[in-house]
Structure formats: C-alpha cells, structure tokens
Amino acid sequence: MQGPTPSFWQQRFEAGNVPWDRGQPSPQLDAWLDEGVLRPGQSVVVPGCGAGYEVAVLAEAGCKVIALDYAPAAVELTRKRLRTSGQQAEVHCADVLQWKPDAACDAVYEQTCLCALHPDQWAAYAAQLQAWLRPGGVLCALFMQARGDGAGQGFIEGPPYHCDVHAMRALFRSSHWDWPKPPYAAVAHPRGWLELAVVLTRREPSERADGP
Template sequence: MESDDSLLNVEAVSFWQQRYQEGTAGWNLGQPAPPFVSFLNARQAPPPGRTAVLGCGEGYDALLFASKGFEVVGFDFAPSAIAAANQLAEAAGISTQFLQRDIFDLADEFASYFNYVIEHTCFCAILPGRRPAYVELVRDLLRPDGELLGLFFTHSRAGGPPFGVTPAQIEEYFAADFELLSLVPVANSVASRQGEEHFGRFRRK
C-alpha cells in the first residue's frame, strides 16, 4: 500500500499540474520578479554561486539568476512547469538545470550543496504546518554561511494557497537556524501585489 505521504504527493503533483495546464497559475508573472531584478542590478549584489530555486515554476527567476552568472538548479512538482522552464532556457540560450522533484526530498541529494536558495511563492504555497520543515530543508541545502534570498508574500487574505504570513512570523520561523540580514517591504512589486511583499536575506548559522 502507498503511504499517506505518497498519496499526498500524488495529489499535490496533480493539483499544481492542473493549474499550469489550465493557465490558472496566478503566481506566474511571465517575467522575473522585479525585486530580484533590482537586487541583482544593484552595486551590492552578492557574488554568483550555486543556487537552488524552490518551486521554480516556469523558470523566470531561475533564468534571471543564471543570466547573472549564478549556477542555477530549479525544482518544481509540476511536469508542465519543468517543461516550460526548459523551453524558456533553450530559447534564451541560458544554461540552467530544471528538475521535477518534491522539494522536501532534496536534502538527501543536495545536502550543503548550495550557496544560495531562492524563495518566491513556494513558502506561501505549502501548508502552513509544513513551514518548519521548509526552514529545515533550506538550512540543509545551504552551505555554512549560505544565504536564503526570499521574496515573501505577506498578505492577510483568508484561506490559500497562497497562504499569508506576517514579517514577524517569518523572523520567528527562521530565527533558530538563520541570522537575519534584512527583511524589508518591497517598493517595486507587480501591481497585483503592491504592499503585500517583503524581501528577506537570511544567512545560515
């Protein structure tokens, strides 16, 4: 018999796959997130390194980081998302690896492998009860002193996904395993997310 976790994973893959196939993936901006663009174009942008993009979707953020010299691996549940990301990478002529994975299985394969983990609409997509496991995952993927670069959806709408979170809650989730470098409101969100995003940098302790 399949385990409860296996059944949940099959249901999750089906759910996200259907959203991509129906074109109802509201988190898909069709472009890199503007806060990441401005961050990487700034003078204080971090040096390139091995980078994981969790819940990468169709790969726009992953390709942005790859275009700046980062060695990027994007991970997503949905086969349609991975296929679209590979097509975008090929069309852009950018070398990026995209893998269909359950992110919660990645630590066995990529323990302490990455210099950076990129967060954008993955944290808000998982059930809130799994957030401590997400923090543990990010810690395990990063090398010592590696950084989480996160664009968090800090809305207060009922229900989800996307599930809302407050800046104070974000700090609390990551406090045990990470040093908070910054967590600030975003000024250049897309129109539909104005006033509902925070950009955070966390360094693995």
C-alpha cells in the same frame, strides 16, 4: 497531505491558470544581482521554479542554477524558457520536502514556494533550506503578504498563504539565521499583494544570536 497536491499544481499549469505569474522576472531579483547579493559563480537553488523566469535570469548572470518543481508542466515550462534564452541550468522534477543537493549551496532564491505550501509544511521546508545552504550562504526570500479576509477568525486561506513576518521570525529562528534590521523592501505584485524582500544568512553552527 495538507494543502495543494502535485496534481493541483499540474492542472493549474496545464490550464494556464496561474494568477500569481507576473509574466516576467521579479524586479527584486535585478536589485539583488545589482547589489551583489547574488553573484556569478554561485550555486543558487530556485525551489518552486514555476515558469522559470528567474531561473533564466540567474543563469544569464553566471550563476550555477538548480531549479526544482514537482509539477511536470512547470518543469517543462522552465526547460523551454532556458532553451529559448540559450541558457543552461539543472532542472529537476522533485518534491522540495524530499530533495537533497549533491553539495551545500551558496544561495536559495525563495519567491513562490513557501507561500504555495500549506503552513503545516513550513517547518519541514525551513529545515530543508537550512540543510541545503552552506554556513554563510544566503536565503533571498520574498515573503508573500496576502492576508485573507478570514484570517481574523483563524482560517488558513491560500494559496498563496500569508507569510506574516512574525511567523517568519519564528520559522527562521535567529539562532540559525542572521536577520537584517527592518524596514524591508515591499515589492508590489500585479495581483495587489506585496512581498517583503529579506536576505537571511545561515549562521555558522558555533555562532550565537545576539538577542531573542
């Protein structure tokens, strides 16, 4: 497979070599909860849940959370965080490219999974997100802006892999997703990166995009 393997991530989590980890939930999650984008009672999938900060916050907010990671060490960190916080969620050690929910979900919180996958896997992942969500469901995405020095020469550098907004528009096509108009909130990361906060709505099968 192209890109990092499960053993790569397992070793990172076991060694505590997780420089992308904020050590706390993303501030954008609080904003989406305050705005009612994510609401109590919703079923929310968190792919690539890592240490589980956002999983615990969403569970405390009353969401029905399903957390996924294919590194057993990350799954254990999430379960430990839930035990410590007294919250409950479904936590699965699973490959996001293969996992299927029992029923269509209301929302997906996508923060660190897409940028951790090699771009060769992005199309398959985007198809998964569309399949997980019910029509009208929302994809709350934080698109990582981490353009490497070699990008101008065509090198694919990561993880994290740079999620250029033009690539994201091609990946999450307007024929399948309703895109809000820019500008998008830029969320600073302690490592000096930025994340673009975008909420996409899965279109009804009969809907047509208004433009290209």
